[in-house]
Amino acid sequence: MEPTRSSDAGSGNSGTYTPEIAESIRFEEEIQSLMRENTMHPGLEPPPVGGGGSSFTALLGLPANQAVELLHEPESEESPAVAIASASGGEMWRFRLRDPKALTLPSGCSPTFPSNAALVERAARLSVFATEDSPEAASVPSHSGDRSTKPKAEPADSDSQPICPIPGERPQRPAKRKEADKGNKVKGPAKKTKSAEEGSAKGAEENTSGSGEKLPYVHVRARRGQATDSHSLAERARREKINARMKLLQELVPGCSKISGTALVLDEIINHVQSLQRQVEVLSMRLAAVNPRIDFSGLDSFLSAECGRVTVGDGRCGGGMEQSAWMEATAVNEGRRQQQQIWHVDSVHPHPTPSVWERVDSPHLFINPGTSLFGYDPSNSASLHSNQLKTEL
Amino acid sequence: MNRKNSNKSRNPNKPTLAFYFLRALACINKKTSMASYNQRSGTIKRAAYASMALAAGPKRAWSRAVLCRVLWWGSSRLHGFPTRRRPRAFFHRRVRVADPKLREPSKADVLRRLVPGAKAMDLSRLLEETAHYIQYLRAQVLLMQNVVGSVSD
Numbered sequence: 130m131e132p133t134r135s136s137d138a139g140s141g142n143s144g145t146y147t148p149e150i151a152e153s154i155r156f157e158e159e160i161q162s163l164m165r166e167n168t169m170h171p172g173l174e175p176p177p178v179g180g181g182g183s184s185f186t187a188l189l190g191l192p193a194n195q196a197v198e199l200l201h202e203p204e205s206e207e208s209p210a211v212a213i214a215s216a217s218g219g220e221m222w223r224f225r226l227r228d229p230k231a232l233t234l235p236s237g238c239s240p241t242f243p244s245n246a247a248l249v250e251r252a253a254r255l256s257v258f259a260t261e262d263s264p265e266a267a268s269v270p271s272h273s274g275d276r277s278t279k280p281k282a283e284p285a286d287s288d289s290q291p292i293c294p295i296p297g298e299r300p301q302r303p304a305k306r307k308e309a310d311k312g313n314k315v316k317g318p319a320k321k322t323k324s325a326e327e328g329s330a331k332g333a334e335e336n337t338s339g340s341g342e343k344l345p346y347v348h349v350r351a352r353r354g355q356a357t358d359s360h361s362l363a364e365r366a367r368r369e370k371i372n373a374r375m376k377l378l379q380e381l382v383p384g385c386s387k388i389s390g391t392a393l394v395l396d397e398i399i400n401h402v403q404s405l406q407r408q409v410e411v412l413s414m415r416l417a418a419v420n421p422r423i424d425f426s427g428l429d430s431f432l433s434a435e436c437g438r439v440t441v442g443d444g445r446c447g448g449g450m451e452q453s454a455w456m457e458a459t460a461v462n463e464g465r466r467q468q469q470q471i472w473h474v475d476s477v478h479p480h481p482t483p484s485v486w487e488r489v490d491s492p493h494l495f496i497n498p499g500t501s502l503f504g505y506d507p508s509n510s511a512s513l514h515s516n517q518l519k520t521e522l
Numbered sequence: 523m524n525r526k527n528s529n530k531s532r533n534p535n536k537p538t539l540a541f542y543f544l545r546a547l548a549c550i551n552k553k554t555s556m557a558s559y560n561q562r563s564g565t566i567k568r569a570a571y572a573s574m575a576l577a578a579g580p581k582r583a584w585s586r587a588v589l590c591r592v593l594w595w596g597s598s599r600l601h602g603f604p605t606r607r608r609p610r611a612f613f614h615r616r617v618r619v620a621d622p623k624l625r626e627p628s629k630a631d632v633l634r635r636l637v638p639g640a641k642a643m644d645l646s647r648l649l650e651e652t653a654h655y656i657q658y659l660r661a662q663v664l665l666m667q668n669v670v671g672s673v674s675d
Contacts, residue, residue: 378656417562
């Protein structure tokens with residue numbers, strides 16, 4: 130009878146929200162009657178009905194045997210309301226145990242427990258509820274989402290946390306505010322965790338601070354004994370970002386990995402960039418000296434054939450197209466003429482020069498027929514040259 | 523997009539680089555064979571930077587700045603077009619994040635001067651652009667060495 134009644138009540142309540150609000154007053158009376166009943170029950174201590182959420186937390190200090198006893202309380206038809214708001218938190222647990230799908234929180238049910246809805250909603254979101262069905266989690270937020278009064282996240286976390294492991298554990302954990310960290314740890318929500326008790330052992334359980342470079346905003350966990358105001362957190366994230374980049378640079382510049390210290394590494398980097406630029410200049414002078422001797426005739430046809438078609442295949446086939454679009458977009462009028470001046474290939478000559486291409490180590494090329502850089506028209510011998518290119522590389 | 527810090531997205535496309543540069547060289551060879559040696563070397567240098575920037579793509583700040591600079595060079599020198607405004611002024615943003623805590627203002631300034639288009643960037647962005655720039659510079663140098671080596675043999 131009990132399971133059926135609870136399931137009936139659950140199914141009746143699961144889909145509707147407004148009827149619960151309407152019946153909340155009636156529920157309260159039932160609750161109080163039940164509470165009186167509980168007080169009369171032998172061996173059961175009446176939970177002190179204090180103000181606000183404290184009573185709710187106090188009831189969680191009930192020992193488990195009382196909770197079990199409460200499981201067998203004679204129930205009224207408003208069992209869900211009773212489950213949430215009554216002094217017997219065991220009602221709710223029983224409700225959850227019997228019919229986890231229909232844990233609906235009549236959010237307006239009791240003024241003495243204003244944080245109920247948000248608490249259970251929070252509890253529903255925590256991972257302990259994840260072991261139960263997802264409909265439960267879905268139903269609870271949907272019902273309590275309309276609540277106008279949303280208590281703060283921190284007390285909600287702290288208060289809801291003890292509720293969660295009820296089926297498995299004893300509700301012996303004191304509902305301290307410091308449980309906010311545990312609650313956060315259980316779920317790991319995407320927000321900056323800045324609790325005032327960072328220095329405590331509980332707050333520092335995760336000893337890593339992850340600066341999320343991949344995510345839209347930074348997820349930072351303050352380490353033990355470190356300041357937790359937003360400024361220092363942001364600075365720490367920034368510093369770690371900079372350090373990561375410096376490490377990348379150190380790997381890039383040869384001979385830099387041994388050096389420790391930012392200033393020296395920066396010196397090395399500056400030297401390296403300057404030397405590379407100087408090398409470019411020297412090589413360009415050498416090329417200028419050598420240039421008249423180069424037979425670029427073969428290259429002309431080759432390049433004009435390939436320019437409209439070749440993009441490099443390392444997975445970015447849109448690269449060529451975006452480059453062409455980019456060139457169109459950024460070119461000033463005279464600039465465009467300049468580009469085409471610099472890079473325009475006039476004539477088409479028969480044979481390509483394979484040697485340069487061979488020396489350049491290249492991944493596999495693939496032909497992308499969509500791109501046309503600079504508006505070139507592929508010449509007649511395009512296919513022939515592309516075949517030649519393929520055979521060379 | 524950091525996502526953009528992955529090495530895969532950052533490795534310079536050597537064939538693309540070679541393609542642009544060789545095309546530029548061919549064109550220069552044709553067009554300015556009568557020009558002086560210095561002019562030719564300057565043009566080749568500009569072509570090298572331009573091909574580097576083209577291969578890098580428009581996503582990097584330095585490539586955009588290099589391309590603007592190259593165009594400005596080209597327009598002012600090769601054809602005597604009076605430029606309406608210097609492209610540098612276009613990119614100069616006076617907003618610069620002061621980082622007194624990191625005690626590297628002087629070196630960061632030097633780096634800012636070296637890396638094109640990095641004048642108005644905070645340090646982390648500057649470092650990232652520098653890394654990218656170094657990669658492409660190195661690829662360009664290798665390519666030019668190959669070309670010179672193949673031609674002079």
